[in-house]
Amino acid sequence: MPELPEVETIRRGLARHLVGRRIGYAEVFHPRAVRRHSGGAADFTGRLIGRRIQAVSRRGKYLWFALDSDLALLAHLGMSGQFLLVDAASPSPKHLRARFAFTDGDPELRFVDQRTFGGLALAPLIADVPASISHIAPDILDVAFDEAEFYRRFTERRTGVKRALLDQTLISGVGNIYADEALWRARLHYATPTADISAATCRRLLAALRAVFRAALRAGGTSFDALYVNVNGQSGFFDRSLAVYGRAGQPCRRCGTAIVREPFMNRSSFRCPACQPVPRRPHW
DNA sequence: TCCGGCACCTGTACGC
């Protein structure tokens, strides 16, 4: 499941291979892949032909190709989206949703997405950010991330700390896996009310998040299966370093207590019952 | 306006 470290790993690979190249051909194989592009598939591909990729950028889990004339090709990988750089002659995978060929030849870019939660769209760039994601907050690795402003908005919320971390309009790039990992590092229960978090605890939580993101980036991201791969089709290795996610019944790496898995927000949360006890007045 | 719940999707694992 691509979160910030996985998307950043992919962004770096795309930037290395695609900046400066001009799109010669584009094709969409499934309308759902461009459902957020208002003009439909024909408009999407037609407006891409002849455009040159100037940069590959990211905010949270969104990434985009900055094109000529302040236009961006915006992408979200959803649950299972992949960008792959392969030779045009290589066989098409089952879930190929779109492909882009370049005027200078191979490799071509393919967008593959099994569960179709991901998608592509064109959007005008306003102040270097696609207009359609202006509501997405800066992520914690972004120089624009303002810790004091985050703390103010965080404590104004009437919700629990994990719900807040997953709210991309408050802080972007955090998904279920890294939320659980950061909460474990900061010794916080997911249902701790944000209003009860002190400034010092908030700093500790953000430091934990930064640390887990950086460690995951060094490992090339987290892969549980073949659904997350970098642009060369290779998996990341951070799953071997996870402290709580997916470790129900196994000993906490800090205190040895068995990790528990609990349903929360229609998904699973993992925590150490000793290091992350239920708070006095939880916000479930 | 803010918050929580749910639909959207497909492959895999598991029980019967």
Next chain:
DNA sequence: TGCGTACAGGTGCCGG
């Protein structure tokens, strides 16, 4: 073997 069900979860939309 084959069928049904649960599960994985990011985003946007809707209702309270």
